[in-house]
Amino acid sequence: MSILLEETSNRLLPRIVLIACGSFSPPTPMHLRMFEIARDHFEMCGSHKVIGGIVSPTHDAYGKKGLAPGKHRCAMVKLALQSSSWIRLSEWETLQDGWSRTQAVLQYHQNFMNNYINSPDLDNMNGDDNHVPGWLPPSLRERRDPVQLRLLCGADLLESFAVPGLWAEEDIEDIVSNHGLVVISRSGSNAEKFIFESDILTKYQRNITLVTNWVSNEVSSTMIRRLLSRGQSVKYLIDDLVIEYIKQFGLFQSKTTNLDNRRTSNVFCCGDTKGSSVLNKLLGGKTHKKKSTGPGQAVQVVTTEYGVTEVLDEDGMKSKKFKAADNV
Numbered sequence: 046m047s048i049l050l051e052e053t054s055n056r057l058l059p060r061i062v063l064i065a066c067g068s069f070s071p072p073t074p075m076h077l078r079m080f081e082i083a084r085d086h087f088e089m090c091g092s093h094k095v096i097g098g099i100v101s102p103t104h105d106a107y108g109k110k111g112l113a114p115g116k117h118r119c120a121m122v123k124l125a126l127q128s129s130s131w132i133r134l135s136e137w138e139t140l141q142d143g144w145s146r147t148q149a150v151l152q153y154h155q156n157f158m159n160n161y162i163n164s165p166d167l168d169n170m171n172g173d174d175n176h177v178p179g180w181l182p183p184s185l186r187e188r189r190d191p192v193q194l195r196l197l198c199g200a201d202l203l204e205s206f207a208v209p210g211l212w213a214e215e216d217i218e219d220i221v222s223n224h225g226l227v228v229i230s231r232s233g234s235n236a237e238k239f240i241f242e243s244d245i246l247t248k249y250q251r252n253i254t255l256v257t258n259w260v261s262n263e264v265s266s267t268m269i270r271r272l273l274s275r276g277q278s279v280k281y282l283i284d285d286l287v288i289e290y291i292k293q294f295g296l297f298q299s300k301t302t303n304l305d306n307r308r309t310s311n312v313f314c315c316g317d318t319k320g321s322s323v324l325n326k327l328l329g330g331k332t333h334k335k336k337s338t339g340p341g342q343a344v345q346v347v348t349t350e351y352g353v354t355e356v357l358d359e360d361g362m363k364s365k366k367f368k369a370a371d372n373v
């Protein structure tokens with residue numbers, strides 16, 4: 046629709062990229078719905094062209110209760126994003142030495158995009174995959190005009206600006222004045238009132254887009270963690286692939302009883318290099334009690350709360366043929 050509007054109005058719409066910062070522990074459909082709701086809003090208004098979406102999980106050092114290790118949260122986000130053509134994961138925050146303030150996260154991604162657009166040697170940059178992070182929107186180079194990175198959040202995150210000592214005042218001002226906010230309504234929060242009561246947000250109100258989510262879904266990560274820890278089903282609440290991953294790695298004290306798919310995490314190795322690398326990937330490069338496997342043999346990965354602890358041969362599986370990447 047935006048292309049149509051762009052053509053009919055005969056002008057180029059300013060381009061924006063949306064970035065959502067959060068825990069995503071685990072990712073829920075609403076985390077991703079936010080992007081769709083926001084993009085629809087801009088398309089309907091015909092004011093901007095949304096060319097990409099970025100999910101940026103926070104660093105482990107953020108230390109929030111229930112925060113699974115970053116590598117698992119990134120893996121779950123990646124799985125949840127498999128069906129999206131335009132929202133991508135940025136692992137950058139999780140790979141830093143410590144927690145990054147959101148203003149710094151926005152600054153990093155914005156600078157990277159600016160440099161990428163303005164680089165005189167674009168072809169060279171693009172030719173080397175190592176220089177092009179996966180979160181970069183593919184159409185960024187289609188035009189040379191600037192792209193603005195806007196922080197996409199639920200109204201509860203906006204309201205967290207008022208938690209004493211949590212956010213730095215200058216960061217809020219920088220985010221809202223230089224980047225802009227796209228706020229999705231969430232029950233229990235009142236973004237309009239919150240903005241009215243804040244001088245700084247009122248000052249930059251033109252940079253804040255409030256979007257009403259008419260089809261609300263109050264599934265939260267907290268709720269998912271609670272159900273999992275009680276051994277209750279989370280099917281149809283979050284992505285099946287994410288459920289499978291949680292069970293595979295025993296995240297969130299998930300109990301195996303009453304879960305929808307009760308298999309323990311089996312990893313089938315062919316005994317070749319591919320099989321070993323799959324196993325090593327799962328083991329996160331750590332040395333565990335690992336028994337060697339031959340072609341077609343299976344091993345069972347026994348998991349605890351946050352990861353793999355032991356790998357066992359499982360005789361019952363040996364007769365079957367499996368591919369190395371099965372269940373990974």
Ligand SMILES: Nc1ncnc2c1ncn2[C@@H]1O[C@H](COP(=O)(O)OP(=O)(O)OP(=O)(O)O)[C@@H](O)[C@H]1O
Binds near residue numbers: 065079111201231265
């Ligand atoms: N149901 C929802 N409606 C609107 N925004 C949401 C919803 N769920 C999450 N968000 C937004 O998604 C972003 C990431 O949030 P976060 O990872 O904290 O999710 P959460 O489900 O609220 O987590 P938790 O329950 O662990 O606090 C935040 O901007 C948050 O406001």
Ligand SMILES: O=C(O)c1ccc[n+]([C@@H]2O[C@H](COP(=O)([O-])O)[C@@H](O)[C@H]2O)c1
Binds near residue numbers: 068069104107147
């Ligand atoms: O930049 C800050 O000062 C700041 C203060 C508090 C929270 N944040 C970020 O806001 C996000 C909040 O996530 P959550 O899960 O606590 O709602 C997460 O990405 C944090 O890094 C950022």
